[in-house]
Amino acid sequence: MEHNGAYKIVFSGSMGAGKTTAIGVVSDIPPIITDVMNTDTTQHTKATTTVGIDYGEVDLGQGEKLLLFGTPGQERFDFMWEILARRALGIILLVDNSRPDPMADMNRFLDVFAQFSEEGAIVIGIGRTEGHPKPGVEDYHREVEKRKLVLPVFAVDVRRKKDVKLLLNAMLSTLEARER
Ligand SMILES: Nc1nc2c(ncn2[C@@H]2O[C@H](COP(=O)(O)OP(=O)(O)OP(=O)(O)O)[C@@H](O)[C@H]2O)c(=O)[nH]1
Numbered sequence: 001m002e003h004n005g006a007y008k009i010v011f012s013g014s015m016g017a018g019k020t021t022a023i024g025v026v027s028d029i030p031p032i033i034t035d036v037m038n039t040d041t042t043q044h045t046k047a048t049t050t051v052g053i054d055y056g057e058v059d060l061g062q063g064e065k066l067l068l069f070g071t072p073g074q075e076r077f078d079f080m081w082e083i084l085a086r087r088a089l090g091i092i093l094l095v096d097n098s099r100p101d102p103m104a105d106m107n108r109f110l111d112v113f114a115q116f117s118e119e120g121a122i123v124i125g126i127g128r129t130e131g132h133p134k135p136g137v138e139d140y141h142r143e144v145e146k147r148k149l150v151l152p153v154f155a156v157d158v159r160r161k162k163d164v165k166l167l168l169n170a171m172l173s174t175l176e177a178r179e180r
């Protein structure tokens with residue numbers, strides 16, 4: 001794929017999974033955020049929610065950079081997920097382990113991004129495991145295997161830069177391995 005040293009990576013996942021937080025924490029430029037006051041409090045009680053896109057950049061040096069796009073999590077914006085993923089090299093799928101059925105959330109997004117999962121271009125980050133350790137990383141691995149796929153799964157707290165870097169590095173290694 002032609003990319004001129006710029007690699008598009010998309011953060012997706014359910015409402016409140018931490019897409020906006022992750023991009024804000026890791027971006028080298030002030031992130032572009034399209035959050036408004038959250039009125040959808042049945043889905044999530046947090047103060048704001050994304051209604052457009054998140055955008056940030058990570059400089060890799062030598063003229064290369066990552067362009068990070070975040071999708072809105074609310075189901076009413078599901079039409080945007082695929083649009084935002086066009087021409088992306090990979091998807092970082094964030095899962096909120098405190099949700100009622102986080103495994104179903106993961107499966108929902110693996111279905112949406114089936115083209116990416118089949119190419120192994122998805123990295124999964126499980127959040128809020130400190131208060132909600134179950135399901136564990138092994139459980140997610142097993143669920144992914146049911147799809148005859150092998151995808152990296154990590155427990156992360158996207159408020160920490162090093163955790164978001166871990167997800168990005170896993171994505172880059174996967175992409176490099178594929179190019180070879
Ligand atoms: N305790 C805890 N909080 C977390 C963790 N990861 C993220 N958060 C918090 O969860 C919230 C996530 O909010 P956002 O970043 O707005 O989530 P989002 O995925 O962009 O949500 P939408 O745009 O509404 O879909 C923030 O308040 C984070 O600080 C975690 O591992 N543990």
Ligand SMILES: [Mg+2]
Pocket residue numbers: 019020021049050054070071072073
């Ligand atoms: Mg958001």
